[in-house]
Amino acid sequence: MATQPEVPVATVAAEPAVPSLVDRYFTRWYKAGKWGMIASAGPYVKGKPCEDHCILQHSNRICVITLAGSHPVLQSGKTIKSISYQISTNCSRLQNKVSGKFKRGAQFLTELAPLCKIYCSDGEEYTISSCVRGRLMEVNENILHKPSILQEKPSTEGYIAVVLPKFEESKSITEGLLTQKQYEEVVVKRTRAATGTS
Amino acid sequence: MLFRKQSLSLGRNDIVQLKEAYKWITHPLFSEELGVPIDGKSLFEVSVVFAHPETVEDCHFLRAICPDCFKPAKNKQSVFTRMAVMKALNKIKEEDFLNFVVQYHVWNIAAVKFILFCRQFPCPPNSPKAVCTVLEIECAHGAVFVAGKIFSFNFSSSGREDVDVRTLGNGRPFAIELVNPHRAHFTSQEIKELQQKINNSEAIGHMKEGEEEKTKTYSALIWTNKAIQRKDIEFLDDIKDLKIDQKTPLRVLHRRPLAVRTRIIHSMETHYVDEHHFRLYLKTQAGTYIKEFVHGDFGRTRPNIGSLMDVTADILELDVESVDVDWPPALDD
Numbered sequence: 001m002a003t004q005p006e007v008p009v010a011t012v013a014a015e016p017a018v019p020s021l022v023d024r025y026f027t028r029w030y031k032a033g034k035w036g037m038i039a040s041a042g043p044y045v046k047g048k049p050c051e052d053h054c055i056l057q058h059s060n061r062i063c064v065i066t067l068a069g070s071h072p073v074l075q076s077g078k079t080i081k082s083i084s085y086q087i088s089t090n091c092s093r094l095q096n097k098v099s100g101k102f103k104r105g106a107q108f109l110t111e112l113a114p115l116c117k118i119y120c121s122d123g124e125e126y127t128i129s130s131c132v133r134g135r136l137m138e139v140n141e142n143i144l145h146k147p148s149i150l151q152e153k154p155s156t157e158g159y160i161a162v163v164l165p166k167f168e169e170s171k172s173i174t175e176g177l178l179t180q181k182q183y184e185e186v187v188v189k190r191t192r193a194a195t196g197t198s
Numbered sequence: 199m200l201f202r203k204q205s206l207s208l209g210r211n212d213i214v215q216l217k218e219a220y221k222w223i224t225h226p227l228f229s230e231e232l233g234v235p236i237d238g239k240s241l242f243e244v245s246v247v248f249a250h251p252e253t254v255e256d257c258h259f260l261r262a263i264c265p266d267c268f269k270p271a272k273n274k275q276s277v278f279t280r281m282a283v284m285k286a287l288n289k290i291k292e293e294d295f296l297n298f299v300v301q302y303h304v305w306n307i308a309a310v311k312f313i314l315f316c317r318q319f320p321c322p323p324n325s326p327k328a329v330c331t332v333l334e335i336e337c338a339h340g341a342v343f344v345a346g347k348i349f350s351f352n353f354s355s356s357g358r359e360d361v362d363v364r365t366l367g368n369g370r371p372f373a374i375e376l377v378n379p380h381r382a383h384f385t386s387q388e389i390k391e392l393q394q395k396i397n398n399s400e401a402i403g404h405m406k407e408g409e410e411e412k413t414k415t416y417s418a419l420i421w422t423n424k425a426i427q428r429k430d431i432e433f434l435d436d437i438k439d440l441k442i443d444q445k446t447p448l449r450v451l452h453r454r455p456l457a458v459r460t461r462i463i464h465s466m467e468t469h470y471v472d473e474h475h476f477r478l479y480l481k482t483q484a485g486t487y488i489k490e491f492v493h494g495d496f497g498r499t500r501p502n503i504g505s506l507m508d509v510t511a512d513i514l515e516l517d518v519e520s521v522d523v524d525w526p527p528a529l530d531d
Contacts, residue, residue, distance in 0.1 A: 018421060060451075060453075062452055101453065103456065137456055162451070164451070164452065
């Protein structure tokens, strides 16, 4: 989520508000959940409606996977019971070990590869997907100990994982993703559709 | 100050003219003071004349090599006009020029400290490459002549900073190794010996030490999302030798191994600016990522200023105040 810092007008008259860390170095891309399917968006994230992901792409091509503001987990009233990186009997994202400059040994992820499972107190279970192809660098262990960080700061300390796309693919990975503007349009259409049917 | 490439061969157009550097520094000051935009090509021209008596005679030796370029004329105060000097430089042969550059010795590793003092334009605005040019060189052994394609040199510095970080204080030690000069009469045996002598010398050793072992002092301008009072930052002054764990910052993770580095923040000093800003002076172990210590790098540097103060913090400016290694000795010693 973009938190525009406010610089007090009295001190810095002509200067515009300073862009946040994320705004300065990252571009936001989105993967919309089932309800937000648009022809140009390509394969959508399977699962419940509105499970939107936000991929923060650094200028050096590293991608940070986070939850978009419209994701159900981030809505008020939701409490996270636990988070697990054990995505199958044989695979835990926590076991991911990366070595050296070329990040050997990393688990390779496709767009639909699951990263983690979020269990909520109301019984709902959400799977977070990678959304980009590449090597898994790390998953955020801080949210295991304190799941509330995910809800409080989803764009920074509450990130899910860091993925390093292949150098050759660093431009093409965004082809299946929505820009900030496109994502906002999806959310608007969705809200209209929702109110229409109720 | 960065030389990202190890060796650099300068063409005449790569050297920043003093008047350009002067304009880059003063234009924004004028603009701010007068509240008007600056137009380098406007009809309103301001002429600034500089004199530098200490070096005015530096080019006089050219007259000995090329006397007919410097014929006295009636209206000229001095025969050494810019035109005349340029003409002479174009005319004389490289060997003749080098013969007269007496202060320049092939085998001298000139130990200098450099100061990059212009944050706004760390790189020449018209240069597409991210290679920065040194704005001012203060040399302990006399003038270093960098003119035309006479030689190439290797630049070796004691650590480095990001392009948007100023280097203040006494500057950062570095060495320039002059490579392949056009005139060098040495046997290969002599060169080998020289090479060994230099590489094993105290000088290079001291310099590289600076990268790993020494401490550095920084000054940072910090923004906080929550409004703060003086008392909210005072506790930082009392923290000594704080251990922090830094995962490889995301901004360099594409080219560095993923690892956790433990570093020490030896001491901090705060200066309150306003409800959302304060200046932080820090003395840290070499190798500490300061920006990440301030904003936390997605929580991957712990603890960080944000976590210590329980706010969202960001860094607006960063200056290197000093690199605390006592070499080379200051000129006035």
